[in-house]
Amino acid sequence: MPAIEKLGATTRTSPLWSASEVTVIFVLGGPGAGKGTQCQKLVSDYGFKHLSAGDLLREEQDRPGSEFGEMIKSNIKEGIIVPMEVTIQLLENAMKAQIEAEGEAWKKLFLIDGFPRKLDQAHAFERTVVPSKFTLFFDCSEAVMEKRLLQRGETSGRSDDNLESIKKRFRVFVETSMPVVNEFESQNRVVKVSAERSPEEVYRDVQAKFRERGVEPITIKFVKTA
Ligand SMILES: Nc1ncnc2c1ncn2[C@@H]1O[C@H](COP(=O)(O)OP(=O)(O)O)[C@@H](O)[C@H]1O
Numbered sequence: 001m002p003a004i005e006k007l008g009a010t011t012r013t014s015p016l017w018s019a020s021e022v023t024v025i026f027v028l029g030g031p032g033a034g035k036g037t038q039c040q041k042l043v044s045d046y047g048f049k050h051l052s053a054g055d056l057l058r059e060e061q062d063r064p065g066s067e068f069g070e071m072i073k074s075n076i077k078e079g080i081i082v083p084m085e086v087t088i089q090l091l092e093n094a095m096k097a098q099i100e101a102e103g104e105a106w107k108k109l110f111l112i113d114g115f116p117r118k119l120d121q122a123h124a125f126e127r128t129v130v131p132s133k134f135t136l137f138f139d140c141s142e143a144v145m146e147k148r149l150l151q152r153g154e155t156s157g158r159s160d161d162n163l164e165s166i167k168k169r170f171r172v173f174v175e176t177s178m179p180v181v182n183e184f185e186s187q188n189r190v191v192k193v194s195a196e197r198s199p200e201e202v203y204r205d206v207q208a209k210f211r212e213r214g215v216e217p218i219t220i221k222f223v224k225t226a
């Protein structure tokens with residue numbers, strides 16, 4: 001990738017796509033709220049492609065020769081938000097690749113998971129990439145999230161699934177990411193779901209609320225022959 005000051009989020013003044021060309025639903029919630037788990041379910045039923053900002057950053061961190069690798073590594077461990085230009089460029093690249101790979105028939109539906117985690121990212125993404133349709137927000141107590149993350153940490157291999165990093169991530173979530181949810185909420189652009197029950201129960205609620213917003217699952221039509 002080019003130097004940070006040359007990335008699209010810094011240089012572009014209008015969005016790459018309109019909201020009618022490309023549908024983006026942001027998926028937010030505290031660390032361990034179940035964003036990734038619910039996204040997987042939505043992918044199979046609705047035809048969304050799932051882009052996790054955290055996964056894209058971890059991939060870039062491990063890419064040989066990345067000029068941002070070390071910075072990403074230390075930010076993730078400390079639970080700090082990576083400068084938005086890098087994350088937005090990774091998302092933009094992944095969206096372009098996906099659109100190209102899927103071809104014209106695909107409706108261009110994206111779930112963008114764990115992003116935007118800071119107001120500047122929210123504004124820059126909507127200004128330079130595409131305005132989002134709405135934000136799916138998973139509401140979960142810190143006690144529940146902490147338990148889930150410590151359990152995930154037993155097998156995830158993630159540098160930030162330990163108690164010290166978790167506490168830092170909770171603080172950043174409250175101080176930096178909740179303002180994003182609150183701003184979207186004030187614009188009536190948030191779909192809020194309680195994330196404390198089983199994955200299946202949470203998902204039922206997600207589906208009901210998507211229906212209210214006019215987002216329907218893929219229906220397979222059986223064509224009668226002969
Ligand atoms: N509703 C749920 N009830 C119990 N455990 C859950 C639930 N949703 C997710 N988990 C588990 O909690 C951990 C965090 O979930 P994940 O989807 O990775 O959250 P996030 O992406 O928000 O950090 C994972 O180990 C996952 O299997």
Ligand SMILES: O=c1ccn([C@@H]2O[C@H](COP(=O)(O)OP(=O)(O)O)[C@@H](O)[C@H]2O)c(=O)[nH]1
Nearest residue numbers: 031032053054075076079080081082114115
């Ligand atoms: O837009 C983003 C998304 C993630 N991160 C970094 O990546 C970490 C892990 O994010 P992820 O969404 O994977 O964590 P989760 O909430 O799923 O546990 C965060 O704590 C941040 O350090 C970031 O800087 N910007």
Ligand SMILES: [Mg+2]
Nearest residue numbers: 035036054114
């Ligand atoms: Mg996740």
